[in-house]
Every structure is written in C-alpha cells, then in structure tokens.
Amino acid sequence: MATPRTAFEDLPSSVRTAIEERTGPLLQAETTAAGFNSEISARAHSTTGTCFVKGLRTDHPRAWTQAREAEVNSYLRGIAPALLWRLEAAGWHLLAFEALDGHHADYSPGSPDLPKVAATLRHLGETPCPPIKLRHAEQRLLGYVTDPAHAQLFAGPALLHTDLNNTNVLVDDGRALLVDWAWATCGAAWLDAGYWTIWLMAAGGNTPQSAEQWAARVPSWHAAPREGIDAFAHANATMWAEIADPDPDPWTKRMLDAARSWSAYRSAL
Missing domain, CATH: 3.90.1200 (Aminoglycoside 3'-phosphotransferase; Chain: A, domain 2)
Incomplete structure (x- = not known):
C-alpha cells in the first residue's frame, strides 16, 4: 500500500531551513508521484543544483527503512544514485540523493x-x-x-x-x-x-x-x-x-x- 504523500512546501519551516543549510537557498521543489515508501518525495532545485529528497516522519512504522537506505548506499556505486546528505529535524528524517534526468x-x-x-x-x-x-x-x-x-x-x-x-x-x-x-x-x-x-x-x-x-x-x-x-x-x-x-x-x-x-x-x- 502506498504511503500518503506530504507536499514539500508543507514541511515545517525548521526542516526547510535545515535543508537550505545543505543546499543553499531553494528556488523550487517539485513533489513527485512515483514511489510507495516515502511521505516526502521531491526534486529540490537550489542555487547550487538539484537533488532528490525523500523521507518519512521519525515516528512512522517504516522509519527504519531510511537508515537502511543511507547505510547501504556507499556499497552501491554504479548501481544506485549517490547519497548526498541526510538529516533529522522536527520529527522528520530526510535523505538527499543525486538527481537523475532519466x-x-x-x-x-x-x-x-x-x-x-x-x-x-x-x-x-x-x-x-x-x-x-x-x-x-x-x-x-x-x-x-x-x-x-x-x-x-x-x-x-x-x-x-x-x-x-x-x-x-x-x-x-x-x-x-x-x-x-x-x-x-x-x-x-x-x-x-x-x-x-x-x-x-x-x-x-x-x-x-x-x-x-x-x-x-x-x-x-x-x-x-x-x-x-x-x-x-x-x-x-x-x-x-x-x-x-x-x-x-x-x-x-x-x-x-x-x-x-x-x-x-x-x-x-
């Protein structure tokens, strides 16, 4: 069953501030429909480039999957997009990956x-x-x-x-x-x-x-x-x-x- 999606702009302001500390000022964020396991799924465009951000609330029953994705990523060179950063703030756990245009x-x-x-x-x-x-x-x-x-x-x-x-x-x-x-x-x-x-x-x-x-x-x-x-x-x-x-x-x-x-x-x- 798909996880209900939260719009990027509905994230708490403190979370968006924490994101911008890593990306630079955000210019636009496009919520994406694909994927069943994330509450947040978006392409974030900033002054320094574009990344793909996904995440779950820290009290979500599958919050453990966020840690798993982060831990396994360094072993997936050439198989998966690279993890750029991770953060936990205001009840959210987010991961950012290199954005693909495919x-x-x-x-x-x-x-x-x-x-x-x-x-x-x-x-x-x-x-x-x-x-x-x-x-x-x-x-x-x-x-x-x-x-x-x-x-x-x-x-x-x-x-x-x-x-x-x-x-x-x-x-x-x-x-x-x-x-x-x-x-x-x-x-x-x-x-x-x-x-x-x-x-x-x-x-x-x-x-x-x-x-x-x-x-x-x-x-x-x-x-x-x-x-x-x-x-x-x-x-x-x-x-x-x-x-x-x-x-x-x-x-x-x-x-x-x-x-x-x-x-x-x-x-x-």
Whole structure:
C-alpha cells in the first residue's frame, strides 16, 4: 500500500531551513508521484543544483527503512544514485540523493531498457552483502513456502534489491540505476532476477517463458537450482495472494496474476 504523500512546501519551516543549510537557498521543489515508501518525495532545485529528497516522519512504522537506505548506499556505486546528505529535524528524517534526468524503465517486450536493467542486475549479483543489519531472504519468505526447508534455497551472500517495480529503475545516460532500497536484503544472488521476472510479466506482454529469458541474461540465474526457482515462484504467488486479500486494487491484481501465472508455469515444467 502506498504511503500518503506530504507536499514539500508543507514541511515545517525548521526542516526547510535545515535543508537550505545543505543546499543553499531553494528556488523550487517539485513533489513527485512515483514511489510507495516515502511521505516526502521531491526534486529540490537550489542555487547550487538539484537533488532528490525523500523521507518519512521519525515516528512512522517504516522509519527504519531510511537508515537502511543511507547505510547501504556507499556499497552501491554504479548501481544506485549517490547519497548526498541526510538529516533529522522536527520529527522528520530526510535523505538527499543525486538527481537523475532519466526515465522510469520500460518493461514492455522489445524495450531498449531491458538489456540495461539486466546489466545492472548482473553487477548487483556480484555485490556481497555489506556488514550492516539486513533482513535475509530465507527469513522474509519463510512464511510463504510449503516446506520450511525450501526457504534455505533462498539463502546466500549477495546484496538484493527485491522491489524491482519499473518505477524503482531509472534509465539515465545509457545505464539503469536502482532506487528505493527500503527492502534491501541478503540472499541468493539469483533472487533479483526472479523478482524481475514477475515485474516483467505484470508490465504486460511478457509471458513466463519470455520473462525468464530476460532473467537468464543475469549470470547468477544459471546457478539457481530448479527446486529453488519453483519454490520462489510459489512463495511469491502466496505472498501476493495475501497482499491482495480481500479486495485488491488494479496494480496489486496485476502482480497477483503475474505471480500466479509464473508459479503455474513452473509447476507445469
């Protein structure tokens, strides 16, 4: 479920003053609609340039995700926009990242963005989990597998994004960068290719077979045991059914349909 958005201009004056201490005088701030995890999401233009600012109130149930994004960012060179600064003031926790002028990735069949996303996932799959507090994939998915032993198939030493919504992928200057690391996780390197498979199908036009062909562009996918992929597909179908119950919105319904379709395809192989 999307987090209700607060307009940048509605931030307390003390918070805006703290921002200007880092940016210089603000000229304009454009609240953005994309993203589900932030109360504040805006491009801030100042006398020194432009940055992307996101944040949550410090008493928000997911305020911990702000700290996670800040801690993981230094390990994501070439994979995510760089963190410029962070601040906590007047009940708000804000992060500022370098602003990109690109577009959200197009996941439709034949899109020129797809090879760029595959290249970024290949790079990410080679990135080890940093020495910070992260959840583990086998823990996150344990409640959705039919056999608890299957969850161990998701364990591994790689850093994962796990939320490959196309709005979390920005294509800029010939590269795809991943944003919104609220659900950064440690696990098997092939899992992000698996998550991407579901998002490709939900975008429309991609079949389970064609989506897996893109997943296969990520080298770690070839190291995944068949049993692991089957269990992962089933776990995601179960997870999205839980999220969708009892009355899913159209976006959630697309994800549920894609996850179920992929799981059925894997079961029939």
